[in-house]
Amino acid sequence: xxxxxxxxxxxxxxxxxxxxxxxxxxxxxxxTTVRDICKAANLSVGAVYNYFRSKDDIIAASxxxxxxxxxxxxxxxxAADPEDPLGNLVRVFLPLANEPEFVRDAVVTFDLxxxxxxxxxxxxxxxxTLDAALDHLVEPVKxxxxxxxxxxxxxPYSVAAVLVAVYQGFRxxxxxxxxxxxxxxxxxxxxxxxxxxxTKGER
Amino acid sequence: xxxxxxxxxxxxxxxxxxxxxxxxxxxxxxxTTVRDICKAANLSVGAVYNYFRSKDDIIAASxxxxxxxxxxxxxxxxAADPEDPLGNLVRVFLPLANEPEFVRDAVVTFDLxxxxxxxxxxxxxxxxTLDAALDHLVEPVKxxxxxxxxxxxxxPYSVAAVLVAVYQGFRxxxxxxxxxxxxxxxxxxxxxxxxxxxTKGER
Amino acid sequence: xxxxxxxxxxxxxxxxxxxxxxxxxxxxxxxTTVRDICKAANLSVGAVYNYFRSKDDIIAASxxxxxxxxxxxxxxxxAADPEDPLGNLVRVFLPLANEPEFVRDAVVTFDLxxxxxxxxxxxxxxxxTLDAALDHLVEPVKxxxxxxxxxxxxxPYSVAAVLVAVYQGFRxxxxxxxxxxxxxxxxxxxxxxxxxxxTKGER
Amino acid sequence: xxxxxxxxxxxxxxxxxxxxxxxxxxxxxxxTTVRDICKAANLSVGAVYNYFRSKDDIIAASxxxxxxxxxxxxxxxxAADPEDPLGNLVRVFLPLANEPEFVRDAVVTFDLxxxxxxxxxxxxxxxxTLDAALDHLVEPVKxxxxxxxxxxxxxPYSVAAVLVAVYQGFRxxxxxxxxxxxxxxxxxxxxxxxxxxxTKGER
DNA sequence: TATGAATGAGCTTTCATTCAT
DNA sequence: CATGAATGAAAGCTCATTCAT
Numbered sequence: 001x002x003x004x005x006x007x008x009x010x011x012x013x014x015x016x017x018x019x020x021x022x023x024x025x026x027x028x029x030x031x032t033t034v035r036d037i038c039k040a041a042n043l044s045v046g047a048v049y050n051y052f053r054s055k056d057d058i059i060a061a062s063x064x065x066x067x068x069x070x071x072x073x074x075x076x077x078x079a080a081d082p083e084d085p086l087g088n089l090v091r092v093f094l095p096l097a098n099e100p101e102f103v104r105d106a107v108v109t110f111d112l113x114x115x116x117x118x119x120x121x122x123x124x125x126x127x128x129t130l131d132a133a134l135d136h137l138v139e140p141v142k143x144x145x146x147x148x149x150x151x152x153x154x155x156p157y158s159v160a161a162v163l164v165a166v167y168q169g170f171r172x173x174x175x176x177x178x179x180x181x182x183x184x185x186x187x188x189x190x191x192x193x194x195x196x197x198x199t200k201g202e203r
Numbered sequence: 204x205x206x207x208x209x210x211x212x213x214x215x216x217x218x219x220x221x222x223x224x225x226x227x228x229x230x231x232x233x234x235t236t237v238r239d240i241c242k243a244a245n246l247s248v249g250a251v252y253n254y255f256r257s258k259d260d261i262i263a264a265s266x267x268x269x270x271x272x273x274x275x276x277x278x279x280x281x282a283a284d285p286e287d288p289l290g291n292l293v294r295v296f297l298p299l300a301n302e303p304e305f306v307r308d309a310v311v312t313f314d315l316x317x318x319x320x321x322x323x324x325x326x327x328x329x330x331x332t333l334d335a336a337l338d339h340l341v342e343p344v345k346x347x348x349x350x351x352x353x354x355x356x357x358x359p360y361s362v363a364a365v366l367v368a369v370y371q372g373f374r375x376x377x378x379x380x381x382x383x384x385x386x387x388x389x390x391x392x393x394x395x396x397x398x399x400x401x402t403k404g405e406r
Numbered sequence: 407x408x409x410x411x412x413x414x415x416x417x418x419x420x421x422x423x424x425x426x427x428x429x430x431x432x433x434x435x436x437x438t439t440v441r442d443i444c445k446a447a448n449l450s451v452g453a454v455y456n457y458f459r460s461k462d463d464i465i466a467a468s469x470x471x472x473x474x475x476x477x478x479x480x481x482x483x484x485a486a487d488p489e490d491p492l493g494n495l496v497r498v499f500l501p502l503a504n505e506p507e508f509v510r511d512a513v514v515t516f517d518l519x520x521x522x523x524x525x526x527x528x529x530x531x532x533x534x535t536l537d538a539a540l541d542h543l544v545e546p547v548k549x550x551x552x553x554x555x556x557x558x559x560x561x562p563y564s565v566a567a568v569l570v571a572v573y574q575g576f577r578x579x580x581x582x583x584x585x586x587x588x589x590x591x592x593x594x595x596x597x598x599x600x601x602x603x604x605t606k607g608e609r
Numbered sequence: 610x611x612x613x614x615x616x617x618x619x620x621x622x623x624x625x626x627x628x629x630x631x632x633x634x635x636x637x638x639x640x641t642t643v644r645d646i647c648k649a650a651n652l653s654v655g656a657v658y659n660y661f662r663s664k665d666d667i668i669a670a671s672x673x674x675x676x677x678x679x680x681x682x683x684x685x686x687x688a689a690d691p692e693d694p695l696g697n698l699v700r701v702f703l704p705l706a707n708e709p710e711f712v713r714d715a716v717v718t719f720d721l722x723x724x725x726x727x728x729x730x731x732x733x734x735x736x737x738t739l740d741a742a743l744d745h746l747v748e749p750v751k752x753x754x755x756x757x758x759x760x761x762x763x764x765p766y767s768v769a770a771v772l773v774a775v776y777q778g779f780r781x782x783x784x785x786x787x788x789x790x791x792x793x794x795x796x797x798x799x800x801x802x803x804x805x806x807x808t809k810g811e812r
Numbered sequence: 813t814a815t816g817a818a819t820g821a822g823c824t825t826t827c828a829t830t831c832a833t
Numbered sequence: 834c835a836t837g838a839a840t841g842a843a844a845g846c847t848c849a850t851t852c853a854t
Contacts, residue, residue, distance in 0.1 A: 601804020
């Protein structure tokens, strides 16, 4: 019985988080009112406060969801092509730039980032999932280094960090340049990956 | 006389923008109240409204200032070492990561980024200076391509874009990882730059 | 349930309008603050804004109420004495001059009048009820003309207009002359009404 | 020399009052800012405060001016036709309804009226000039009564009051009905004046 | 649990007035 | 006398949160 009740609560929470995420994407955290969220979730104000202690609580939960999604995408993209996991990242992520949610979600991420620096609770959840994302990259990097495909002298954590940085930096630019040349960007990225490939001397 | 008057007005505006920037860095745009800005600028509320039409106006001005600063840093860094302008970027920018303002300012940039997607006026000022920053990079890239140092097949605008992306992505990570290994990050970047260097075949 | 809900809302609206009217009479529209109204209505600021979109909205509603009251008085006064409806108007309205609300309400009407010339929303509601008031007068005037009591050559709408004008003009004077001789004023009015009576030749 | 200075001050005061009156007509007393008045008068804020102690002071002066104008018009209209001074009033005042300033000025009068009930200083100036206007009417009324043209049994002050009331009431209606039938209104007025004329029995 | 009316602190902005120049 | 930058009280309005039903 508590099993059922718990599942019910979880479903409601997810319903609220999803609604909130849509609102946040559209209007930002601060300009989204609790009423906006309630309306979007088809719930009354009181109901929402049964599942979350405060608006900040909803923001934090939304942030974790946002990061969880990114981490998931990274790990599945890296796992999809064991032969060339890093190259596959570029092939998987760049086309996303044309999805309508791309900018919408990017803006939420950057909003979260700036909130994080003020609210430790948000930062906490954020970092946890960012850690997970990085871990999902470090592993294939190490594997490729062992296989002699990547320059073994480079710190695998740093490589993973640069990859994430390039991705987030691309999202950042994309916010301002909807017409950005994603393919050109991808070509430069691929060329750069060659720069961290193992050469004869470094093998 | 109008010369003096105008200079006076400019000085006051700068005083307000600087104060506002500090507040924004500390509390974010929305949580910063106009009164906070006034207090930080040592001015009365009415005085501030003599120089700016609204809080949004101050945000927009702050945003332009933020971008102008970045563009300036990029152009001066690229100009400092004509032999290796791109490599110099890494050498100039990475050490900044340890400055106390690094995270503080990064957070403002990302806040601005997310505001931009909602407020066209902010986006306008932002994009203008982002354009300038990119232009300052495209030029040395082209020069290096002509000199046969960089792979001429790559689109110079895309190269510039990736460089900016890496920088902003690094700032992003730095917000969450104060302990991030900047040197390791730099090493990977340098290795990557080698990936876009001209090789014999492409020369 | 919606029946009850609706009735509840209407009751609250009336509560607010009444409180607002008292404030407006005492201090005028502009000098009455929303907080004044809230205090007078024994409600919090937020509560009031649950029932009205803005202060102007409250003013408009108050204005309609004000006009509605006048129209109602006119129509009931005219209906009370079918033999001499116009004469009855004088008999009914003049004694009101001694009521304490007389000046208080007059001032609201004139304030509304001047607001109307600027705010179309207020003017709209105002005119609608003024129309109704005039209509309530035109009908008895026409009836008296048919009965041969009033000069049939006069435009009944103009007669109604003059009657309203005399009433409002009297209120106007009363604002400045609390000691005005209402009976003398009434005598002159009655004499004037004789001037628009049908004479042998016009019968 | 003080003569000249005094004349200069008077000229400036009039300049300000006129500008203020235009502003008040357009936006109402409360929504007119001191800056509006200064701009309309082509003077700096400080300059205006050299001639008036406060905004209320300007309003009061404007009000006296407004009433002075009406009193002047009444007295000159009544004096113009010694044979039929009252009839002449109708002939002079009704055509004014088509002047563009008619409604504009009416609104100021009603605004003043409602301010008067709150501000004794305004009321004071207002009443003084209203007294003058009434006096200018009482005299010809008395004269006509002596000549046996008007019913001598009526209180001349009340007659004057009704005349002013009709005029102000007409202005009031005109605010809401730009299309009001002024001629019809005039005909009714003339018929009414006949009602207060002396008849054989009352002569 | 669900509801949504009520709360009131706190926000941005305006504006009458002062006063150093 | 003229100027207009500076002041700061106070305005209208919003919104996170509570709580009786």
